[in-house]
Amino acid sequence: MISVVEDSFCVTYPTEITVNKKYRGFFLNQRYEVLDLNGNLLLQVDGSSLDVRKKRVMRDATGSLILTMRQKIKVVTLRHRWVVYRGGMSEEKDVIFGVERSHPLDMKPRLEVFMATNINEHISSFQLVGSHIDKSCKVYKGDTMIAEVIDVYPRSNFSKWTESFRVKLNAGVDFAFIVALLVILTVNDYI
Template identity: 45%
Template sequence: MRSLLLVWLGKAIAPLYPLELIVRKKIKKLSNAQFEVFDLSGNLLLQIDGGVWNFQLKRVLRDPAGFPILTMRGKVLTLWHKWKAHAGESTDDSNVLFTVKQSHPLQIKKAINVFLTNSSKKKEPDFHITGAYTSLSFKVYEGRRLIAEVKHSFTLESFCKGKEKYRVKVYPEVDYAFIVALLVILDENDTP
């Protein structure tokens, strides 16, 4: 799989080995949440900021130094939960890296399609995500190949404190920033 964000980071973020990540979500105030992505050694790899519970669904994925890598924007007031991811801080439609769209507005099991570039008019998605609505755990597939697994460590105490945690397993040659972006988008869709 080609790396979507290599150009922006200037370094490889699609390692040749499986990678385990810890993603921590902190709700700072009613309209702001931040995600931080760490490797198992505790090194900060990525950070994501942006508002929650507001009408401007926008998240910015940044490298550890704070430089923007990816901007994710969601469509408001739609049944289809559609998001577009732009390179850097751009919002220009000519700069779309991928589009995330719910496969059907009324579904029992979570099924999300991901289309590279601005090709959501294609019938077959480049990637698809499956999971259950009872938890934020899910799997990401490229065709039939499993490329990542996300497990949500939910407890009522962590939810009440505004701190949630995910364990992410990214398989070899997969861009972990892409997987983290999908996690953030799905978390935003599932936030009440």
């Protein structure tokens, strides 16, 4: 089992989820809705495009706060780093994991994921390789692929600016963790 956010978000069998990204209020606010195969709401992620830190919050279907994602920019290397905290917290003790992009000039983007215990040693536990738009986005733990974007639905007309993609998950994988990685990927325009 690969539980990063919480055991209750681990699927017991291989499955698919759909992630809908919607823009609201003249593209200033973004909302991600995560649905199961039957169209039931599993998660929501909200944030503003004008937020300098590009903060995002994830809630479950009942509206309870699960985690907070905050961006930090390393000025020296120009690499974007995200830190993900449990609930609405933002203290060091509440860090779950950190995410950093590979070198900005890499042709194929790669996000390195560092668990809280290894965040300062820079020991990567997971990698997200590719782009969901190219339909080649995959999440790895070591050499094992644990999730992948399998289908992308393009943005629709201007009045309903949306984007959707389906994600295939292996059994035992924490879907809240995978969704957090995909949100970080799309917020930073690594696509």
